[in-house]
Amino acid sequence: MSTSALRSPLLRVRGLVKHFHLPRRSLFHAPDVVRAVDGVSFDIWRGKTLxxxxxxxxxxxTTGRAILQLMRPTAGAVYFEGTDLCQLSDKDLRPFRKGIQIIFQDPYASLDPRVTIGTAIAEPLMIHKICQTKEEARERVQELMRRVGLNPYFINRYPHEFSGGQRQRIGIARALAVDPDFVVLDEPVSSLDVSIQAQILNLLQDLQAEMDLTYLFIAHDLRVVRHISDRIAVMYLGLIVELARGLDIYDAPLHPYTQALLSAVPWTDPRLARQHQRIILEGEVSSAANLPSGCRFHPRCPMAEDRCRVEAPALREVRTKHWVACHLV
Amino acid sequence: MNTVSLPHMQYAIHEKSEASGHIGGMMQIDAEHSEIPLAPVGEAQERPLLQIKELQTQFETKQGIVKAVDGLSLELYEGExxxxxxxxxxxxxxxALSIMRLLPENGQIVAGEIGFDGVNLLQRSGEEMQRIRGRKIAMIFQEPMTALTPTMPIGRQISEAMEIHLGLSRQVAKERALELLAHVGIPSPQARFGDYIHQFSGGMRQRVMIAIAFSCQPRxxxxxxxxxxxxxxxxxxxxxxxKNLAQEAGxxxxxxxxxxxxxxxxCDRVAVMYAGRLVEVGSVDDVLLKPLHPYTQGLLGSVxxxxxxxxxxxxxxxxxxxxxVQLPPGCKFWPRCPLADERCKQEEPLLEQYGASQAACWKADYRSDSISESK
Incomplete structure (x- = not known):
């Protein structure tokens, strides 16, 4: 790794916005806007996991998809090695697609049931002209299968012949076939059984070290996220409310939402479960189509004051490398 | 009864009894109701409330017989x-579906006993089971959206169960349903009483299902x-x-x-299941902090x-x-077990007491020793 790569982040996201328009309810009514992502900024350094x-x-x-330009953002910039992907046309974007890949939650839904897994993994190799001949591609596919823990003997089988964990390995092989720099992992282990989850997490960590991969790891399971991430960003209704090094967040969460979220984590230690004072949040997440005024978290916040109902807090660095969006911190 | 997809059954049964001679059904239930004592509180650790003995449940599939539950024995004491x-x-x-006797059509309980409050549920008639389900044993499913009827207002789904099982009048049942909705944390129950399940969020749906499950104060x-x-x-x-509702009601x-x-x-106690049988049973502290079975250890290590x-x-x-369909001989876990030896591949271990917990593992003896030593 060169020193310049260490100094500047591989990926810089600035003010990312993605709004969706709902169908008009009536002719005289402006269409409702779902503000799914509403101004998100962060950096990810090479070889690290956010x-x-x-x-x-x-x-x-939505943040993950907007970064990959699978959905074009409404506003904002995504700098990948210095180039703003949002400014590129679909055609100019193509060479960059090789460097940025995604692994989905449901590997079955993301694989074509009528295509053998060998063909599925070889497809990106042919599209990006990494392999010139079919024989070459086949060899590379077998190597990839071995690497992700699949028996290359199964190269001509169809997705339905594999279990959930194996399908996720196929999804990983396919994403890594083009030797990307950056991978978005969208809930990659949520649909898997606990024992298989651990296998896949170990595999993802090994691959990251071996291939110098940079991850954006999207998940709702805070145990898994703590395990795999260097830094963690907590999102609430389209905004980042807290961003810090993983251990800082878990040891001393500052935002009331992060505190509640972490207090609800079902740790497997019964002693911890007993002594833990759970912060039970009232109500449920509001709709992104009908956002609360001021701080978006105030209707559920146990500490909300008058100011929180009116004024939206900005994300500030309140401790070294620890950003929080809350008036009370 | 026609087979509908599984979780609907409980409610399909209610609908049916309403359609076919509601009055007769209610009178019967009234009689039944009078002899049911409410769940006694605090009377713990005597006779188990639920005693499953050597339960075997199988499924016929195209691939062959699937032994979904294979010789499972488990006791639940009052209040735990x-x-x-x-x-x-x-x-x-x-x-769970075997206890409720709500197995899918291709499933069958082939052996064993399920003792509930002194009677063997497997010897009850379908009609008797209808009166036990919902009234004495209630079930909460993972997906409220598929377990509840989409075409009936949720308030009605709660009050109907009480009309049938407790013989309450429509008016009284409605009042109790409103109380229940408030109790499980549904805001403005009066307004939501007539809403349908799709109009609720995931958490609220689960609250509705909890309200139904608790409506007849099952044991x-x-x-x-x-x-x-x-x-x-x-x-x-x-x-x-x-947890709070169960504690309140004992x-x-x-x-x-x-x-x-x-x-x-x-939980107070935990039973770990693998390939249709229990591999470890004990108090939560014992099993989670000092697991004996390699599978339990693996499960805990995976999180x-x-x-x-x-x-x-x-x-x-x-x-x-x-x-x-094709289980290995010997211990069912041996192909994945780091400790497996020849004996594990041939002889199946049974649940045995090691210290405070029970485990089905030939190596558990060695492990419980090493745990006490490390203390």
């Missing part, structure tokens, strides 16, 4:  | 909460992954709600989950803990869960 956590509907998946 | 833990396909849901609650589909903060709300509960974390926070260093490797279990 964990993006939050509850369903907080915009974490 | 027991966790039944295992990965998908280990038979934990089928155990035993079976909760099948009640929070798996929910967000972390909502999961904590729902777990607390179930209810006995079986918590089915794949998450050792939920067991740690919600990152608050004490682990970020980035360190998880001690995962190698290999895949077994094919239930």
């Amino acid at each position: 964990g993006l956590v939050g509850e369903s509907g907080c915009g974490k998946t | 909460v027991v966790g039944l833990v295992g990965e998908s396909g280990c038979g934990k849901t089928m155990t 035993l609650l079976l909760a099948d992954e009640p929070t798996t589909a929910l967000d972390v903060t909502v999961q904590a709300q729902i777990l607390d709600l179930i 209810m006995t509960a079986l918590f089915i989950t794949h998450d050792m974390g939920i067991v740690a926070g919600s 990152p803990s608050l004490h682990s260093e970020p980035g360190e490797r998880l001690s995962s279990i190698s290999g895949l869960p077994p094919d239930l």
Whole structure:
């Protein structure tokens, strides 16, 4: 790794916004806007993992897709090695696609049931002209399969012949076939059984070290995120409310939402479960189509004051490398 | 009864009894009701409320006979909460459905006994089971959206159960349903009474299902992954709600989950299931802090803990869960077990007492020794 790569982040996200328009309810009514991602900024350094956590509907998946330009952002910039991907046309974007890949939650839904896994993994190799001949591609596919823990003997089988964990390995092989720099992992282990989850997490860590990969790890399971991330960003209703080194967040969460989220984590130590004072949040996440005024968390916040209902707090660095968006911190 | 997809059954049964001679049914239930004592509180540790003995449940599939539950024995004492833990396909849901006698059509209980409050449920007629389900044993399913009727207002679904099981008048049942909705934390119950299940969020749906489950004050609650589909903060709300309600009513509960974390926070005892049988049973502290069976250890090691260093490797279990049609001889876990030797491959270990817990493992003896030494 060169020193310049260490100094500047591989990925810089600035003011990322993605709004969706709902169908008009009536002719005289302006269409409702869902502000799924509403101004998100962060950096990810090469070889590191940023964990993006939050509850369903907080915009974490949309953030991942907008970074990859799978959905074009409404506003903002995504600098990948200095180039703003948002400014590129689809055609100019193509060479960059090789460097940025995604692994989905449901590997079954993301694989074509009528295509053998050998063909599925070889496809990106042919599209990006990494392999010139079919024989060459086949060899590379077998090597990839071995690398992710699949028996290369199964190269001509179809996705339905594999278990969930094996399918996720296929998804990983396919994403890594083009030797990317940056991978978005969107809930990669949530649909897997506990024992298989651990296998896949170990594999992802090994691959990261071996291939110098940079991860954006999107998940809702805070135990998994703590395990795999260097830094963690907590999202709530389209905004990052806290961003810090993983251990800082878990040892001393500053935002009331992060505190509640962490107090709800079901750790497997019964002694911890007993002494833990759970902060039970009232109500549920508001809708991104009808955002509360001021701080978006104030309707559920146990500490909300008048100011929180009116004024939206900005993300500030309150301790070294620890950013929080809360008036009370 | 026509076979509908499983979780609907409980409610399909209600509908049917309403359609075919509601009055007759209600009179019967009235008589039944008068002889049911309410759940006694505090009378613990005498006779188990639920006693499963050597239960065997099988399924006929195209691939062959699947032994979903294979010789499972488990006791639940009055007032305790027991966790039944295992990965998908280990038979934990089928155990609960066997207790409810709500197995899918291709499933069958081929042997064993399910003693509930002194009677063997497997010898009850279908009609008798209808009166037990919902009234004495209630179940909470993972997906309220599929377990509840989409075409009936939720208030009606709660009050109907009470009309049928408790013989309450429509008006009284409605009042109690409103109280229940408020009790489980549904804001403005009066306004939501006539709403349909799709109009509720995931957490609220689960609250509605809890209201139905608790409506007739059953003595035993079976909760099948009640929070798996929910967000972390909502999961904590729902777990607390179930725990508090069960405590209030002195209810006995079986918590089915794949998450050792939920067991740690919600249960008194835990039973770990693998390939249709129990491999370890004990108090939550014993099993989670001093696991005897290598599978239990693997399950616990697979979940990152608050004490682990970020980035360190998880001690995962190698290999895949077994094919239930072609189970290996000997211990069912040996192909994935780091300790397996020749004996494990040939002889199947049975649950035996080691210290405070029970484990089905030839190596458990050695492990319980090493644990006491390390103390």
